[in-house]
Amino acid sequence: MLRFIIRRVLWLLLVLFVVLLITFILMHLVPGGPWDREKALAPKVIAALNQRYGLDKPLWQQFLNYIGGVLHGDLGVSYSQSDRTIVSLLAHGLPKTLTLGILAFVFAQAIGIPFGVAAALKQNSAIDYASVLFATLFASIPGFVLGILLMIVFSVTLHWLPTSGWGSIQQVIMPVFCLAALPAAQTARITRASTLDVMRQDYVRTARSKGILESNIRVRHIFRNSLIPVITIAGPMLADLVTGSFIIENLFAIPGVGRMFVQGIFARDYTLIMGGILFYAFTIAFLNLVVDILYGAIDPRIRYE
């Protein structure tokens, strides 16, 4: 197991390197650079700016310098955010993005799983149809549309919640809900499907015919096994939530990494873009590794060499 983890970690580093290389190339292929303005800057100003930020060096050298910096923990400074180091920008934005993603994940599981199970246990009842309907409904509205609708209801009309910003519990509610709506719906539907699946299995029928209490059957057989598919998608889902929150962050003016990253693309802030991708790729790869390890620990049929 240890060898497996070490191999995966080394592989993760290589993957990150390739990801950074591809991002670097794509980034410089995008037309326009950080100093292109509507009111054109004088050539001498542009030359001075390029020199200041090391953009006058050949591309391959810039990339190698960047990688060298990364190995020392120096991700460069941002051109559009008063020269703050990328590390400090990430440090500022990460807690917010992570909190948002994790809260949304927890919320999605906390709503999705019980609803899914209840719907399966009472198949074709009112609860079942209602859950399916709500689940698919919330999965059918783009996040930013849901967001503005919530804002209109809870902030503009009822004045219960603040519209935007980050820091208080009230400011967290709407963004988390918007972000969690789609995953909650997905979780509910998958839980329902897999619970139904498990309920049809032979070993459940056997347990019933042996006379075991229904509630015991539910807990010991049905739930445990129906959760396996849910766990399978949990890793990617959490990764998705943490890395895909920028629309919500933009709408609710949350100063997280996602919003910064998209702004960085539009500002052609190269170090910010690279830093953002590094963070995201690392998060995704790391979460996948954790899920794989957990899988290996949970499911006895899976053995890693």
Place this chain on the structure above:
Amino acid sequence: MTAPANTVVAERPHHTLWGDAWVRLRRNKLAMAGGIFIILLALAAIFAPLLTPYTFAKQNYSAILQGPSWAHPMGTDQLGRDTFARLLYGARTSLAVGIFTQFIVICIGLPIGSIAGYAGGKVDNYLMRFVDVMYAFPDILLVILLRSVLGGSIFNIFLAIGLVAWVNIARLVRGQIMSLKSRDFITASRAMGGMGRHITWRHLLPNALGPVIVSITFNVPRAIFTEAALSYIGIGVQPPTPSWGTMIQDGFGLIFAKPYMLLFPAIALALLMLAFTFLGDGLRDALDPKLRR
């Protein structure tokens, strides 16, 4: 237990995988409703000129931002263009985005996944490492980068979304083929002298396709959503072609003044999403071999 001598044993009709699936699918009312809705929408989009006297570009400055009326059943937008017409023509764009991105996904993901799954060993290893790298990119952000590099024509939007989405299909196909590879019927086919390619085409792929079809059905609305997200940031489909994504974005900006501008395309998109979801669910149930009788 043998049947009593005087019972009639019915002759079992010869069922194929797809035939069975179709029968099961037909029985699923929601799935059929979804499928019919999609087909109707596609037809409405294709025959849009017959359904509305307006084109999507016809501007009318004396009818700006009007609410629903007899002349304009869904109202007009900022330049007096008819919303219903734009919704119909926009359906063409959005459905095209949904469907053509999946073509790209299939063209890239299917071969890579099946080769990796069937060949195994080193080939599988290298291909999967490549998939790992693609997987490490956050989807939507890579789409944004690609879109920025490629430009905004609709084909480039297909490319940008498709080039990111093939990864999941590849993994799915590989997983399916790997698990099917060791099944009895494949061993039997080999024992009877079947060649590699023959095995892949006639036995592995058809059985592996089930989950792939389901996955693609769910991916179509996801691609349309991605296009809406791109429009929100400002890099969606180029005008003057309307798309539901750009209509939602425009309506979003007008929600405080004219909420119906957002509601119509959002509801349309939600219905489309529902339709694909029901259809996908139905397909999954229909193609599930465990439910075969």
Place this chain on the structure above:
Amino acid sequence: MKGKTVVFYLLTILMVASLIFGAACSTTTPTIATTAGAPSGEQTITLNLGTENNTIDPNRASWVSERTVIVQCFDGLLAFDNNLNLVPMVAKEIPTVANKGISADGLTYTIKLKNNVTWSDDTKVTAKDFAFSIKRLFDPSLAAEYESFYSNIVGGDAYYASADKTAAEQTALKDAIGVKALDDNTLEIKLTAALPTFLDLLALWPVYPIRQDMVDAHGENWAQPDVNGAMPYYIGNGPFIIKEWVQNDHYTLVPNPNYWGVKPILTKIVFKEIQDANTALAAYENNELDQSGVPGGTESATMADPNLKPQILRYPTLTTYGLRFNMTTAPFDNALVRQAISCAIDRQSYIDKVRGGVGQVALSWIPPGMPDYDASLGQDWAFNPTKAQQLLTQAGYPGGKGLPTIKFQYANTGTNPVLAAFLQDQMKTNLGVTITLEPYDSKALSALVNNKQYSWAIYGWGADYPDPDNWLPQLFMTGAGNNKQNYSNAQFDTLATAALKELDNTKRLKDWADAQKLLVADCPMVFLFYRQTFVLQKPWVKNMVTTGMDGTPGDTFLRNVYIIK
């Protein structure tokens, strides 16, 4: 707005109207023009900056949103009043030839400073602080963007270009810059060539005073917030100081306890950074913001809303929008084609119908509110479809036949897409010509234009300072930095060169006026409209004075605002 009476509304409207349109009040900072009603309630105002700033170091700042924060914290030598006339701030009086402030040849400026100006830590502001700041503007490692405005200062450019010289050489160049503190209260600036608008430049933020000890001790971090958002080294001489800058989130400003001028009544200013226009409006309606723009296209609906109508704040800005031709790409090298296109566009319909009347039709470049604005110019190329078609036929493309494909490029932000779609329709209807629309994101479009690879694009220009100097030479002189349309007219060049140096103001303005006449006749752009700002403002915000150069509405004179709640 529950519980507010009609009377209160009327009073508010009267006060707001009298403030904005009243000619009598010429507000010179830092005095306060009084209006009816005494301040009451919490004196806090929350505004939306709309974007995160890159830097608020005056030497380095270049964005409008950065200026908004800087003008609260610093006072410069000169300033503009609400009618955009120059007034002295830290300077005792406006330098003129008569009071020996300007030498007869216009090359030497000797500026006397007031004696009572202090920094926020109660130390005195001296001429040395201004000298330090102006020299620092040319520091090559800073790469200040507004340096090019001050190129006339002796030795400035040489220092700016010295990045690859040794430290000793750089110091020598820095010392050779023509800025000197003759004593604590006298500043001397030497120019290489006379620049009649130099005084305007002295009112801009890149030459605000800066504390040398802060820069020496902390480098560029003097203008950066620390981990908690505090800015202990950001010492200014303006009415406010920065309590915190929580980056990507908000600024909080509080009054400068040691302010040398009239203390502001506001006890707190918060600048939020909400980028989404809908969220900003929702925040406004939820009383989280005291001022907010409205999403583009909703102006008519806002004016029709009885609750929101009284809260509308509208004023013209010094910004003109046009459709810029690249005059070396066919068919725009043909003047008749350009003129035909200009005559084919119904600007009035666009303003009235699509923009709800917010804005003013433009047929020339210099906007109203600036010297040399001429409402009579450009009538030749006003909307006239018949004439448009005739011109096109004259050009050799009757009915649009034979025209090469016309591509129109624009940044896909704000109301540009609507404008582009409108344009496409106008060209089709009035000229029978089909154009292709090509949206880009801002940077990509800027790159395209700045490399002169565009064909026809939306272009807007806002004033840096209210003088034709800022509007004409950079854009239209042959080979000028911002002349991306390849416009070249020898007569224009002659007039411009003369006007740039002319010390007689009347003659100078006449030269510019004549230059603009030439420009408009040549039709290098379709002049489209002069922009108006349209925002909502809470009725309890009083004494808000706006100028055409404001970024966030009212930011220039925010120090005079107070609240009645």
